Amino acid sequence: MVEKELQQLIEGCKKQDRQSQKLLYQGLYGFAMKICLRYSNTHSEASEVLNDGFFKVFVNIEKYNPELPFKPWLSKIMYHAAIDYYRANLKWSGLNDLEKAKPISNDASIEQKLGYEDLLKMVQQLPPGYRMVFNLYVVDGYSHEEIAEMIGIEVGTSRSNLYKARLKLQQMLSQPKSVIVLMFWKLKWYFPEGMSSDNRGSSKLRRE
DSSP states (O other): OOHHHHHHHHHHHHTTOHHHHHHHHHHHHHHHHHHHHHTOSSHHHHHHHHHHHHHHHHHTGGGOOTTSOHHHHHHHHHHHHHHHHHHHHOOOTTOOOOSOOOOOOOOSOSOOOOOHHHHHHHHHHSOHHHHHHHIIIIITOOOHHHHHHHHTOOHHHHHHHHHHHHHHHHHHHTSOHHHHHHHHHHHHHHOGGGOSSSSOSSOOOOOO
């Protein structure tokens, strides 16, 4: 979708034009669904998050600043729709701080290739709390302090969940940390729009 067409649809949405809303939804469905799938167990669950996200987009469209890119604004709403979904459906109390963590082995080749579908399936297999923190921190570039505030957990719990997510991904791959590092870079390649600070469009991958 070209920028001029996008801005026209946004103006139509501000006037609550149903056709503009439909075309905006259709035009950005694939982009938004990629985000929602990373936060969800199934495609059905992702669809629920996506529809809730677009509802919030249309309700809050007047708050969008046309001088800024639209996709990062849309991405942020989708992140929060996913957070709201898990807050409503899951318990976080069982995800405790990790006081001590054993270092992850670092002795494998980084040349193993992983496809996008494989990466997505592995991330979807993470426990919900781990998946949420992993996506927010590694893919979308939020700090542990921001994540803790967003989803209502302690900063230490966020760090713990990220560490445990990495361990589980390592177990899935049966490969040491070097392959996980490769995976992080592949995720950065596949999800460039979701990784900057305020606009979340160009964030570097963080390391603990």
